[in-house]
Amino acid sequence: MEEKKELLNTGLRGITIASTKISDVDGAAGKLVYRGYLAKDLAGKVSFEEVVYLLLYEKLPDKEELKHFFSLLSKERDIPQQLVSAMQNSPKDALPMDVLQSAVSIIAQYDPDIKNTTREGADRMAIRLIAKFPTIVAYWDRIRNDKPLVAPNPDLTIAANFLYMLNGEIPDNDLTHYFDVCLVLHAEHSFNASTFAAREVASTRAHMYAAVGAGVGSLSGALHGGANTRVMQMLLEIGSIDKIEDYVRNILETGGVIMGLGHAVYQTDDPRAHILAPMSKAMGERLGEPKWYEMSKSLELKGKKAFKEKKGRDIYVNVDFYSASLYYYMGIAVDLFSPVFAIARVAGWVAHILEEQFAGAAPKPALYRPESDYVGEYCGPDECAFVPIDER
Numbered sequence: 001m002e003e004k005k006e007l008l009n010t011g012l013r014g015i016t017i018a019s020t021k022i023s024d025v026d027g028a029a030g031k032l033v034y035r036g037y038l039a040k041d042l043a044g045k046v047s048f049e050e051v052v053y054l055l056l057y058e059k060l061p062d063k064e065e066l067k068h069f070f071s072l073l074s075k076e077r078d079i080p081q082q083l084v085s086a087m088q089n090s091p092k093d094a095l096p097m098d099v100l101q102s103a104v105s106i107i108a109q110y111d112p113d114i115k116n117t118t119r120e121g122a123d124r125m126a127i128r129l130i131a132k133f134p135t136i137v138a139y140w141d142r143i144r145n146d147k148p149l150v151a152p153n154p155d156l157t158i159a160a161n162f163l164y165m166l167n168g169e170i171p172d173n174d175l176t177h178y179f180d181v182c183l184v185l186h187a188e189h190s191f192n193a194s195t196f197a198a199r200e201v202a203s204t205r206a207h208m209y210a211a212v213g214a215g216v217g218s219l220s221g222a223l224h225g226g227a228n229t230r231v232m233q234m235l236l237e238i239g240s241i242d243k244i245e246d247y248v249r250n251i252l253e254t255g256g257v258i259m260g261l262g263h264a265v266y267q268t269d270d271p272r273a274h275i276l277a278p279m280s281k282a283m284g285e286r287l288g289e290p291k292w293y294e295m296s297k298s299l300e301l302k303g304k305k306a307f308k309e310k311k312g313r314d315i316y317v318n319v320d321f322y323s324a325s326l327y328y329y330m331g332i333a334v335d336l337f338s339p340v341f342a343i344a345r346v347a348g349w350v351a352h353i354l355e356e357q358f359a360g361a362a363p364k365p366a367l368y369r370p371e372s373d374y375v376g377e378y379c380g381p382d383e384c385a386f387v388p389i390d391e392r
Ligand SMILES: CC(C)(COP(=O)(O)OP(=O)(O)OC[C@H]1O[C@@H](n2cnc3c(N)ncnc32)[C@H](O)[C@@H]1OP(=O)(O)O)[C@@H](O)C(=O)NCCC(=O)NCCS
Pocket: 222, 223, 224, 225, 227, 252, 256, 257, 258, 259, 260, 261, 262, 263, 264, 265, 315, 318, 319, 320
């Protein structure tokens, strides 16, 4: 009698596949570190541009370096007219992450450095990608809503300029600050699914755009960057605070998941959630509409309690839980939350791609190639005997 093999589905949990100097997630302690700095210490004190510089060049910039870097980024915000035309020809109901992923491949075709394999060429591609992501996302939102495009303003920060291109108005300082903090907190998170996807593609020596396109695809999934959109959809579906208890019990009883709770690495609250939650509260107060923050808070508490009762262990909030209501308060369309995540995370992806391409384990980083465990059938003792199609 043939022995039944155990089916594997490890999700690569607990398997270390490469060394990195970019960031660290300490799941037990609830710590996120960007190149030695706690992300929570950076949030609110440095701009997204400074964090991008830190991720790419391994140090925080001084004033002159930041000024120069800011101007490099500002000059690269425009996107090719051919891409604008392609977006204008896209169906208005196309998923924004699909539009973003397609846009990455299109801008690759117009990048003068695409065949350049030097670090300098890769740095320029990295800057172009980071600079163009906000323009692609904002333009797509305006195109699909039949609104005239708002050209990038080179004097504004990435955060202020994105909101300006999206809404046609320069945001005030508070709004800019909150959005900038969101970008800082979403910039990097070690070997999460999309960064792993980007690094895996980079390990084949494919170019940066191919690797970033893979990152966008991975981030779009509901269990990854797609979760923030699902959190807001869940809040809208529940509708009011008095319905949360029933919703939570029902979802757990039917084997569903409460979006924004749980994490593959953190065994404590995600440290980013503790910064995002007060910002969501403050935005709710500022708009005189505390409902979405209050519902989130109640859902967090009731979800944690019900989960503990059902599974006998704790569950924690992740980054997507409070960013959802915060982006909603900012007037960002619910299906743009994941592209907004991508605007920040592209910085982490390109830092990892650069590390994979230029600073990995000597002499050259290995091509990623894991093993699988074949549990399929053999007709014969070792393999199936081939039978021509007419005789099957
Ligand atoms: C992120 C996520 C995929 C991690 O999954 P994971 O590593 O398998 O989680 P764990 O090992 O801690 O938990 C596994 C168990 O808890 C359950 N669980 C995990 N998160 C849950 C949630 N948010 N709601 C309900 N149940 C949940 C799983 O269904 C599983 O149950 P089982 O043991 O009966 O099969 C998962 O928590 C999830 O789907 N969360 C919701 C989506 C989300 O917010 N994603 C963004 C992540 S930043």
